Amino acid sequence: MMTSLISVRKLCFSSNRNLLSCTKHLKNLTSPRCNFTTWNKQISKVLKKNKGLSIKVIQPTRGTTTDAATAPFSRQQKIIGAWLFGCAGMCFGAVILGGVTRLTESGLSMVDWQLLKDMKPPRSQQEWEEEFERYKQYPEYQHIIKERDFTLSDFKFIYYMEYGHRMWGRMIGVAFLVPAAFFLSKGWVNRSLKFRLAGNAALLGFQGFLGWYMVKSGLQQQPLPTDVPRVSQYRLAAHLGSAFILYSMFLWQGLTQFIPINNLPNTSQMRRLRIMAHSIKGLTFVTAISGAFVAGLDAGLTYNSWPKMADRWIPSDLLAFSPTWKNFFENPTTVQFDHRHLAESTVLLIAAFWYMSRKAPLPPRMRMAVNALLGMGLLQASLGISTLLMYVPTPLAATHQSGSLVLLSFAVWLTHEFRRLPK
Template identity: 65%
Template sequence: MVTPRGDRKRSPRFRHAAATSGLARDAAGAVRWVRAVPPSRPLARLAPSASAPRSPAAAHSRRPSRCRAMAARLQRRRSGCCSAGRCHQADGVRPVHGGLAPGEGDETPQDTTGVGSRVPEVPAVPRVQNGLLGWYMVKSGLEEKPDSYDIPRVSQYRLAAHLGSALVLYSASLWMGLSLLLPRHQLHETRQLLQLRHFAHGATALIFLTALSGAFVAGLDAGLVYNSFPKMGERWIPDDLLAFSPTLRNIFENPTTVQFDHRILGTASVTAVTALYLFSRKISLPHRTRMAVTSLLAVAWMQVGLGISTLLLYVPTPLAATHQSGSLALLSVALWLMSELRRIPK
């Protein structure tokens, strides 16, 4: 068996075709085709022809990923192993998304960060309870009181309960978000760091208590009693501080005592935050933690300025609303600092 014009160099594909098709010369010297003779060793570099049958594994590997996913889905439906969105296997039950197991199709989203599996759901009980407390608070302002007919007033007790539950729900949600989004620092557990952590917890509790006392100030209009600072009128301690009987009623129902308590708590909060900042200067802290301490100091003094301005200007509504929003901002920064100083679990 010879090739036409054997003196010329032919390509491997031509030589393979000549070997497999039986290209030869007859007695007259003309080139003709004879019955194909399969070669003993075909060339490995040539791809198989379209007419050659493929194995199932090769055909499966050449399919696109989406086609493979659809084929696997149809196969599971035929065999009856997939029902109600769950795929039952011999080794247990494996959840699937939209009929496809995770990883079988390129379009299936994968959670590579692990955040989705760690996000807990906020319980519905605190949200419903806060809504019920809000309705209970508004209901107290719609009731007719025999001693007041001018402006409807809500109960300061219900207002404080509604604000306290809202602050607790907000603090829990913010703490959950900070724990998931901000990575924890590798802090050395020294004695000074432990004291700073306790100091931050105490300052946060004091800020929360000050914000809660603001609800009694708003409910009793205590900001309109003494509009001077730092003294209350002409005295440091007013004469009607304990005018009600029994004495415990003055803490929650006497406008003078309520304003006096709010002043004391606000002064104690800004003093504690300032001392916390000065104490943190002695400790080597990460940049983000240092930024949280500085932000807490700045927001605390800004909140004090807003409170004094609200008092001296006879409680204008825009400034009073800004002062109330500042208390929430101050509590948020304090929770941020607590999140930065939290201990890494072993």
């Protein structure tokens, strides 16, 4: 039976930052502004003493001024935030390492996948020779490498590249799971972050699976003897896309531990800008995925001119494949055409956003995000054009790939600044 009612006003909702202030009956909750864990402990004590007590949580109306923006973040949140940023940084590293592995044609050097056994590379001369012999059975060696003067030491180089990428992936797993278990055992993680961390763990496992699923496609015999043995562009795009999502999730959750919600006016101008910011993030992601198709098909090695493709705006073989839909994923011309125009649209949208937001009352940190986004958008497009004009040199292509992640980071940051108080 309910004996009395406690009214509590929720001041802040960012995931690990539920600061609460008590408005009635709660003399026992000594501090009016305490962090989530302390508050939880205190409220449990009160509930134990007063059997049947119920609590009503009153949320503030959107857009009203609360002291949430100025409330300090707890030490625990900062530690969790630093850890999440660390995980995001490690994902970033994995993307760069994966890109360089692909660009140095090292990705198919390890011809099987075992969680623990893979961790021990060949040691003796005999083990290396056995591993090299195994590699020689697979299509990449049979159709491409065999023609070259390829020695055991060349094999060691490509093997260590792939080994490094796989070990880095495992290290992300450890760097995520061990601290997560610690924070959970300490009760530092609130309910909403618990769900998010479970999502991260699932995606991390899925990312490893996709990596092997992608490599497997490059180890199979190609249908035609003229086909170049390479991984499926669909699987490459899925592997890259899921890495970008995982990275963005870590980054978003990390930002939430440090950056308070802005108290933005609820005007139509602000709503328009918010929608545009989310569209930029979405379009950047789609452009990046289309870039993975360019990389997967080596489509950067055709039509090495800009802005026209050869001397035409619309190349003659744009829809050469049948059925038509196949062109968008399998025809190098169409795939490159799409990537160019998606990229140009992304940069135009960013420029339009920058222009439209000039007179909006944005806080200084938001203004910084907008400027950074515009600068990076222009730089990324220049990197892409240079990569194309110079026939995809490895250092430039790898920089272009990392640039896409930096651009996505600024878009994530900007949309994070537009975060609303949860209902």
